[in-house]
Amino acid sequence: MGTYTLPLVGESQYQDAIRCASPGDGVRLAHESGNAHDSRAIRVDDITGRPIGYVPRDSWFTSAMFDQGVDVAAEIKAIEGGDGARPMLGVVLTVYTAQDARARLATPSPASAPPAMGQIVEHR
Numbered sequence: 001m002g003t004y005t006l007p008l009v010g011e012s013q014y015q016d017a018i019r020c021a022s023p024g025d026g027v028r029l030a031h032e033s034g035n036a037h038d039s040r041a042i043r044v045d046d047i048t049g050r051p052i053g054y055v056p057r058d059s060w061f062t063s064a065m066f067d068q069g070v071d072v073a074a075e076i077k078a079i080e081g082g083d084g085a086r087p088m089l090g091v092v093l094t095v096y097t098a099q100d101a102r103a104r105l106a107t108p109s110p111a112s113a114p115p116a117m118g119q120i121v122e123h124r
Contacts, residue, residue: 005077006061006093008044008053017050018079018089025076027052027093029065040066044074044093053091061095070097 011018028045035041040062042055055061064070077094081087 002097004061004095004097006055006059006074006095008091008093009056011053011090012088014050014052015089017046017048017052018091020048020050021046021052021076021079021091023076023078027074027076029055029072029074044091046076064097072097 025047027047028049030043030045032041032043033039038057041057042062042065043051044053044055046052061072065072073096074093076091078092080090080092082089
């Protein structure tokens with residue numbers, strides 16, 4: 001299917017973790033089925049397992065994950081903001097789907113990278 005850009009939401013709660021993350025870091029995708037606000041919530045964790053934000057509820061990505069069962073892998077594309085015009089840091093992901101995700105997951109990763117990502121790697 002391809003490679004896409006996906007901005008996260010809810011980052012204001014995770015500024016400390018975002019400050020420790022870097023573009024190129026892999027991320028983990030966690031389905032929070034018990035989330036009181038959204039039973040299809042997808043939390044995004046950094047390489048150490050700390051949350052850095054959420055996939056937007058109405059995103060194409062949520063539909064692809066839950067309704068279509070598309071294989072995915074993701075990494076941090078950019079960390080934006082943190083200045084006078086936009087004091088909070090925001091995170092933008094690069095998302096690899098289908099064949100691109102399988103190729104990305106088959107590539108050996110550095111020791112600091114998270115476990116391989118496919119679908120959603122953990123459920124809470």
